[in-house]
Amino acid sequence: MYTALYRKWRSRDFGELKGQGAVTEALRNQVRSGKIGHAYLFCGTRGTGKTSAAKIFARAVNCENPQDGNPCNLCRSCREILSGSSMNVLEMDAASNNGVEDIRKIREQVEYPPVSGRYRVYIIDEVHMLSAAAFNAFLKTLEEPPEYVVFILATTEPNRLPITILSRCQRYDFRRISSEVIAERLGEIAGAEGIPVSAEALSYIARVGDGSMRDAVSLLDQCSAFQFDREINYEDALGILGAVDSSVFSELIRALSAREIRSALSLLSELIEQGRELSQFLSDFLYYVRNLLLAKTVEDLSGLVDLSRENFQRLLEDKELFSTDELLRYIRRLSELINQLRYSPEKRVLIEIELIKLAYPETDISPEGINARIADLTRRISLCPPTGREERKPEDSAGAEISDGEEKEPKTVSLPRAQYEDLMLLKREWGNLSRELSGGPLRNAALNSRVYPARGKSGMVIATKSKASYNIISEPEAISEIEALVARRYQREIHFQVENSSDGSKESTVYVMESDLERIHFPVETVEEAADGSFEEKEREEGSQDHGQIREFLRGNAGDEYE
Structure with missing residues (x-):
């Protein structure tokens, strides 16, 4: 019958117990000197050698021929303990035997001295699982056991033990093994x-x-x-x-830095098709970002980063794509995501949403997201080429330069009645519409956009304030969802276009209905002329006085909707 390697190669003496030098040396010294305590507490994460150390110590204190604090594993006592037939060593799993009755059995057994050997050793694994009543029943026996009894308690969660138990034991902490x-x-x-x-x-x-x-x-x-x-x-x-090579993480981190979310999601899709385990993928990706942070902040990486020469060179190149704050944000968000995946059946969806947030900081409203967006803008500005000594003054929509301190006057554009009514409706309801959209990125992108009339007699334009928002809203699925939502809520068929407009020029435009033109005796553009930017210079110079009167007219006819 095949025996699993972890059982076959369980440590048989303190020398084989790797990575716990301080603990093993202390236990060996007690065996050498014969100063054996009555209660020990072994703490540490899984697989660090707590139970193995307890069994080695149980053999060592009963060994007929101890070898420098180690059991010989050859005498009768050692062989009986190794085979599990010894009456002097009793193991109990507190996860399944955690009641008062189980502790009472131990209290009854300790009254009888060992038949052979010097000590009766009780190994209680996962001791933190004992009930409160069981702990109380165990206290007196643990404090004053017979001189031939040794208790060894093992636990992964010492914080769950009562202080009355902790104070009665010699505590040894087993560290994670390097x-x-x-x-x-x-x-x-x-x-x-x-x-x-x-x-x-x-x-x-x-x-x-x-x-x-x-x-x-x-x-x-x-x-x-x-x-x-x-x-x-x-x-x-x-x-x-079910893991992936670090070169894949380099491709993913570069795609996120360039905001190529389609490439990032395609990489994720390929990994899923290959059967990779998503939790392990995220853990390894987090470790790669950790390596980036170390490369960004530490000069000598020897002993800190374990990568091949080729992947190490890619790491040094990737670190230049991010600031220290951005890498810290990645680590915080990925750590939170790993915790969320433990309880979620839709792991892929959560990972995809998180990748979008990492690529587009503007969709992340947390303080870390705001800081990441500032860092991204700073980096993009620093990459812009110099413009020369002579600074060009900004121009208006007609191409005329605006002098310093000169305020650009709003222009008035006429619309057909149906288009004007659609515009007023959307301006009033755009916030509510945006909040009903599915998906956080689309919702946030819509909330940070504005609506104005399209060139022609119908249709609207969604003007985004960033390239990232434009990429999200311009997807055909997003446009279809917005048009379907408008049709369902207001029974209106409105077609939308999308453009990236961050100059705010449309925000200073006043729209009026064509039917009101006969009541306004001032220069007014049609929506086609507004799109072409064809204002006469003379009309622009007279705009200040005229638009003041137009505003008074609009306030009397349309309230504040024109704003």
Whole structure:
């Protein structure tokens, strides 16, 4: 019968317990000196050696021929404990035996001294799962047990233990094991088992183990079942574990920096089609952004970043695309997303939305998003070429220069009655319409846009204030959704166009109905002329007085809707 590698290669003495030097040395010294405590608490994350250390210590204190604080694993006592037939070592899983009755059994058993050996050792795993009543029943026994009893409590969550329990135990914290130590141990196991595997693949498996030796050995066991006739290389490990190469993260980060969201989403779609695990993909992407941040802030990356020469060079190039604040924003948002994915059945949708927010900071209304947008604008301004010594004055829609301090006067444009009514309706209801659109990016883009008449006798133009908003609203699906919403709510068929207009020129335009032209004796453009920008210079010079009278007329006929 096949035995899993993590069980077959469980540490048999303190020397084989990797990455916990301080803990193992303290326990060995107690065995050497014979100063054995009555209660120990082993804390640490999964797979760091808590249970293995407890079993080694149980054998060591009962060993007939201890070797420098280690059990010999050859005497009768060691062999019985190893085989699980010893009456001196009892293991209890508190996750399934957490009641008062289970603790009472222990209290009854401790009254009897060991038949052979010196100590009766009780190993209680996941001790934080005991109920409050069980903890209370355990207190007195834990504080004053018989001299031949040793309690070893193991837990991944020491914060859940009552302080009365903590104060009665010697506490030892098991640290996460470094990737280098795990990789070295994996190499030893692979060599002994005859598993051909490259050093690069072992290094990646060790990193995916995330500080847990047991997890890493299990992953090696999984990879060993994949190939028998040749060496397991880095690409094989990526395919087996559902991970991707860091070059993919470089492509993704560059697409986000260039705001090429279609490329970013296509990359994600390819990974899903290849069967990659999304949670692992996000964890690896977060690790790549972490490497970018280190490359941005630390001069010497030796020992901090584990990449091939080619990928390391790409990393140095990618770091120039972002500021430190932007990378910190990426890390915060990706960390939050990883937590959200644990409880969401729609992982792909959440990831796609987050990629859009990362690419377009203006869709992210959080303080981090605002800071990212400022950094992006600063970077774009710095990339603009110099304009020369002579500064060109801004021009109006007719091409005339506007002198410093001169305020551009609004112009008046006439519209057919139906188009004018559509415009007034949309101006009044645009905020409500935008909030009913599906999808946060489209909703935010619409809210940050404005509406004005299209050239001709019908139709409207949605003027966006940024290229990112234009890219979102100009999609055919978005236009269709807006037109369908208007038709459903107001029973009007209005066709929309989209343009990117950040100069605010249309905001100073006053629109009137053609039927009111006979009541206004001032120069007025048609919507076609307004689109061409064909104002006469004489009319422009007289505009200040005329438009004051036009405003008075409009206030009496249309309220403030013309604003």
